[in-house]
Amino acid sequence: MPTYTAPARDARFILNEVLDVASYNNLPGFEAATEDMVDTVISEAGRFCAEVLQPINAAGDHEGCTRHPDGTVTTPAGFKDAFNQYREAGWGTLTAPEEFGGQGLPHVLGTVIEEFVSASNQAFGMYPGLAHGATAAILAAGTQEQKERFVPKMVAHEWLGTMNLTEPQCGTDLGLIRTKAEPKGDGSYAITGTKIFISAGEHDLTDQIIHLVLAKTPGAPDSSKGISLFIVPKYLINEDGSLGERNGVSCGSIEEKMGIHGNATCVLNYDGATGWMLGEENKGLAAMFVMMNAARLGVGIQGLAQAEVAYQNAVAYALDRRQGRALTGPAEPEAKADPIIVHADVRRMLMDAKAFNEGMRALCLWGALQVDLTHKAQSAEEREAADLIISLMTPVIKGYGTDKGFDTAVNMQQVFGGHGYIREWGMEQFVRDARIAQIYEGTNGIQAMDLCGRKLARDGGKAIQAFFALIDGEIAEAKGVAELADFAERLEKAVGEQKAATMWFMQNAMANPNHLGAGAHHYMHIMGIVSLGLMWLRMAKVAQEKLAAGAGDADFYRGKLTTARYYAERFLPDTGALRRKLEAGAEAMMALEPEAFATAA
Template identity: 50%
Template sequence: MPEYKAPIRDIKFVMKELLNCDEHYQQLGYSDASDDMIDAILGEAAKFTEQVIAPLNQIGDQQGCTWTDGVVTTPDGFKEAYKQYVEGGWPTLSQSVEFGGQGLPHSLNGAISEMMSAANHSFAMYPGLSHGALATIEAHGTDMQKQQFMPKLVEGSWTGTMCLTEPHCGTDLGMLRTKAELNNDGSYSLTGTKIFISAGEHDLSDNIVHIVIARIPGSPEGSKGISLFIVPKFNVNDDGTIADRNGVTCGTIEHKMGINANATCVINFDSAKGYLIGEVNRGLNCMFTFMNAARLGVALEGTAATEASFQGALAYAKDRLQMRSISGVKNPNGPADPIIVHPDVRRMLLTQKSIAEGGRALVAYLSQLVDITHAEKDADKVAQADTKLALLTPIAKALLSELGFECTSHGVQIFGGHGFIKEWGMEQLMRDTKISCLYEGTTGIQALDLLARKILGSKGAILKPFMTDVGAFCQANASNPALAEHVKTLASYCEQWQSITGDVGKKAMSNPDEIGGASVDYLMFAGYVTLAYFWAQMASVAQSKLASGADDEAFYQAKLQTCEFYFKRILPRAQGHAACIEGGVDSMMSLDSEDFAF
């Protein structure tokens, strides 16, 4: 089983050297987020994830959750670990001081969330979903709702879920059947069934607060008639204390490919008491607060899985002896050379390394944009941050989850036959990570959101601010001999990105299916170019550090070499996606549905 070690050095590089978090936090008024405070928090988080959470990862996969008559029991050690998590104050870190939080930046919490997910994906999902529930209630709930639910959710003694999917409908939420009928006291009675509810029932917390979409009788059909409700497992008194059991039960739990230690539940609502959040029939708008937070969390999961697989594969590749190097013996005192000397193994390891570190930079940048939306007083700056988040969130979610699955596959491949054996833990990482490509909107859904709703829906306007940032970087570094080649390549890809956008838009005017045909390739093209931008920035920082004679020369030199690998061996993938887009949609749609049969 891989022994996870939190990549503190690289996390600090991204936060402090690349993104200048100290200045960022001070500008936003996060005065408590000092350099010493950040170091202390990251250090303690590393100890907790390495010593408490990581050792439960394989146990959780082997035992899974159990369901008996509606009661779900988590694997051995999970309840005790979650208690330590709460006692350590980790749930409160980036939450509002008004409700018992520490008021620290979202981006600092994001770094800790990566460690937790890499150490134990299933465990990290339990508190992770509470963050979205908290954000939704804080943004759209009444003062009474906030006082009733937020303190315990912030504390971590209660957890939250998101209840969207029903047996007959997944992404098409307008087809939902769960109904909400108004009670005399202003509350609602909800009746219906939701499926695939992560952490929908468990034994870790005293109460579970479900955020549920439902339709009030008489509301319009489709997505325009969706309302949003808070529905707790146990009813809650006005003072926030627990009352009687609500009409919420767990019908069963799913038996899954991965994340076995996280209960994925069928939740039945039988005249369950719920409370409207926001306005009637505006539930989907409110729900996007939860979904957008969750999508960033999934992007982080892809990065975390890549990091965990890379660590395991790297250690194995240095130790495993197989064959001799084709360029000459590298281990004369042994019967064979370590497999890390073979170019194809290095290809896979460097793919993992470049995606983990590039993904970490992208997610950290997005987390800083979230900081701005939370704490910035200038409305224009908040609007600019929101625009960049709208563009980059679907890219990060889809790209990093897809590449995370690819990179965990590389981990299995590097181990060879041993990678296919459960005791080594590499195949678990691959199984656990596949879900990240699916939940919170599949890759295809993210791609349609990006291309149809955001890029073409805004007539390309949403792309301009990010392109301006990239253009400014390229212009500032065009004369830097160490970066000139990469900068020229990056600028060329950005021009191509904009050209492809125009071409797809023109084709779609005569055939709307061109959007669906191009969307995933468009997103992947955009994603590879986006990561290239962050790798170019990291190379710029590393070069400056080396030029100034900074310590840790090997670390910075590795950044430059990994950037070179990314530009030479990963970024060219984008051209394959460009060729697919140019090929059009006809080859996908010309075969009659009946002719798919064999």
Template identity: 50%
Template sequence: MPEYKAPVRDVKFVMQELLDCDKHYQKLGFEDASLDMVDAIISEAAKFNEQVIAPINQVGDQQGCTWADGAVRTPDGFKQAYSQYVEGGWPTLSQPIEFGGQGLPSSLSTAIGEFTSAANHSFAMYPGLSHGCMATLEAHGSEQQKQMFLPKLVEGTWTGTMCLTEAHCGTDLGMLRTKAELNNDGTYRINGSKIFISAGEHDLSENIIHVVIARIPGSPEGTRGISLFIVPKFNVNDDGSISDENGVTCGSIEHKMGINGSATCVINFDNAKGHLIGEINRGLNCMFTFMNAARLGVANEGVAHADAAFQGSLAYAKDRLQMRSLTGPKNPDGAADPIIVHPDVRRMLLTQKSIAEGGRALIGYLAQLVDIVQVSKDDNAIAIAEANLALLTPIAKAFLTELGLECASHGVQVYGGHGYVQEWGMEQLMRDAKISCLYEGTTGIQALDLLGRKILGSKGELLKVFATEVSTFCMQNGQTAELTTYCQTLGGYIKELGEHTQMIASKAVANPDEVGAASVDYLMYAGYVTLAYFWAKMAKVATEKLAEGSSETAFYKAKVKTANFYFERILPRAKGHLACMTNGADSMMAITEEEFIF
């Protein structure tokens, strides 16, 4: 099993050098988030994840969770690790001070979240869902609800979930059957079952707070009749103390392809007491707070998978001896050369590196936009941040998880036959990575959201905001010798994206299926172009550091050379997606259901 090392230097590069987090935090009023404080927190988070969370990753996969009589037991070491997680104050980091949080920026928590997901995806699931639960309560809960539930959730002694999916409906939430009937005291009786509930039952926390969608009798059909409720495992008194057991039980846990250390539960609500969040029939609007936070978290998992795969592959490639280099022996005293000398192994390693580091830059950028939306007083800055978040969140979620899975696959391939057996950890990583392409909206759902809702729905205005930012960068830096090729290439892709967006929009007027047919390829094209923008920006920073005479020449030269690899060997993939998305829906839709035979 590879030893996980948190990528501290690269995280600091992204936060401090690429995105200037010090200026960003001071502008937003995060006075405690000094560079020294940020450095200290990142270093401690790295140590905690390396020494406490990573060592229980493999045992979590091998043991999995166990269910008996409605109770779930987590794998060995998980409970103790979670206690240390709470004692270390990690759940409180970016939560409001008024509820016991430290009031630090959300983007700092996001950076640390990558460490936890890379060290142990299954463990990260338990506190991970709580963040969205807290964000939903903070944005839409009443003052009484906040006082009842947030302090313990912030502290981490309680955890949270989101309960959406039912057996007969996944993404199509308008089909839900869970009912909510009004009690005399203003609470609701919740009846129904939810499936695929991550961390829905476990032995880590004292209480579990479920955020549940349900329909109140008489409400409209479909998504217009969805309401949102807080349904705790144990009822909570007005002062926030635990009362009696609620009508919430775990009917079973799923036996899954991966993330075996995370309990994925069937949760049954039998006359459970629920508290309405927000307005009746406005539950889906409230739920978007939870879902958007979760989607950014899942995008971060894609980066974590790519980085974990790169770390394991790099260590193995430097150590494993096989064959001789085509250009002559590189290890003449050994029986063979290390496989890192072979071009195809370099291709896989650099793919992993370019996706992990490029994705980290994109996530860091999005996390700073979240900071702006949460605390800025500048209406124009908030409007731009919201526009870019709306556009880039589905891209980040789908693109980075698909590429994270590819990088995990490369990890197995670099190890060869050893990658296919359990002891090396690569096959677990690949199994764990697949779920990130599925939950919080599959790749296809994110693609429809991007092209249908965000781009065509805004008549191209959302795309224009980000395209303007990219074009401005290209114009400002295109005359710099080291950046000319990047800027010319990137500018051409952005222009091409705009032109073909208009073409798809025109075709969709006559045939709406054109949107669905083009959407995934459109998203992947946009993803490759978006990462190219961040690689161009990173190359700019690295080039400037080298010109200044930095002593970290290897680090900055690697940035420039990885940017070159991305532009020459990864970005051209977008052209294939362009061909597919412009070839129309006919070849997909011409075959009838009767002709689908085997």
């Protein structure tokens, strides 16, 4: 059976030593995030995830959710009890605003816990995760009355939430939605239509579910500019706040999925359900994107989380499983065979995973810190700078993070050989669960196009220029430190490849937009590699300083330096090949007639 240990030591290293969150104690929420408090939260969250959530992960995957004839849904055995413990411990209130019952702690600390929850039980973590996103959308676009009516109970996780975008005929192109919202004359609307792929759409964890639903009002433009957003509760709410009669929304079926079986992914049918507009009419997509941007960062964390739990189990197996002998001679002559961790190809897979996981964790937490600074930094300039960076990084964290997260889970399955293909070892579940992260909240192709088609050009390229200025400055400083110079020079070369790719787009994409589409995936991966390179430069800098001062756990810091070197040697060179692919352009890719793709008999 698989196991999980929350990577608490690494999370503390990033928060306390690399990001130095204590230095932000002059900002709202950060003043309470002392090092002792952060350590306590991380330790307790790690214990909860390992002892409560991880033990029901495999069983929940096997059992799945059950839809009953009356349309109600029950979650797998143990999920409701675990959720009650989660709610009672206050994990859902950690980063929520204090005025609505939250603890008001920094988003960056909540992101640590989000990784632990997703790694221990991704299907479970999606239930409260969607509530966080729905709450954020209501806080951003709702009236004061809507905030007071819905947010406190959602923060307390007495109620959970969903996001309803996709319909059978439309996914990314939301202008094609058919769900209608007819005014009822009393300020509410009658919502009618069908939504599919609705995660946590129906369940037994809470009595109430608050659905956020995209729909079109009468006479609205027949495009994405005609979409409004509505709050549609599962149960209507009485004046005193108690639950009233069942609203006109029901679960038609549970989707049969490849993974995340413990989460109820539903087809929801709206039959004149009563809803209330959230935000302005025809501006629903902008309001929903508050939720979607938060969700995209959360999905990037899911990619990391599945890579991490798969890595932990692969390491344990590689230390225990004995096959063959080390090429340099028997590592343990007294045994009949050596542990497979002595083999270079197994080390390759494990080191790839370690380098990605630790770099990605740092990138996710740095990104989360930018979210905090976007809202809490003292000056408008600092808030704008943070917003530029996180807007640029969101598709990279989601797209690159989940592509590499899935690849890592597959490689960790490979470490097990044939046993990795057998359910009892748990590795095939990690692969199946990781796969969805590349698809939902906007497929990774959409993330690449968002990065290259929108974010690079935003404000005349202001964001990418700020990114290059930031990384160039840190490289220049590191080149003056003997122990960091080699890494800095290798990273400088990789950044040069990204700059060249950026320039190629500028010179060629206007003449032929397909050049942008053909190279966007490669560019996203170039930027992902460079971004993790920046994180590894920062981690190496801290580790080198600690070793020089003789402070802390020397083995831990030496491990960081070795892994940084591995990243520089094995990951950064890929940027050159990816740039050459990008610069091949779209001509051969788009040359065949559509009929030529069909297989001839």
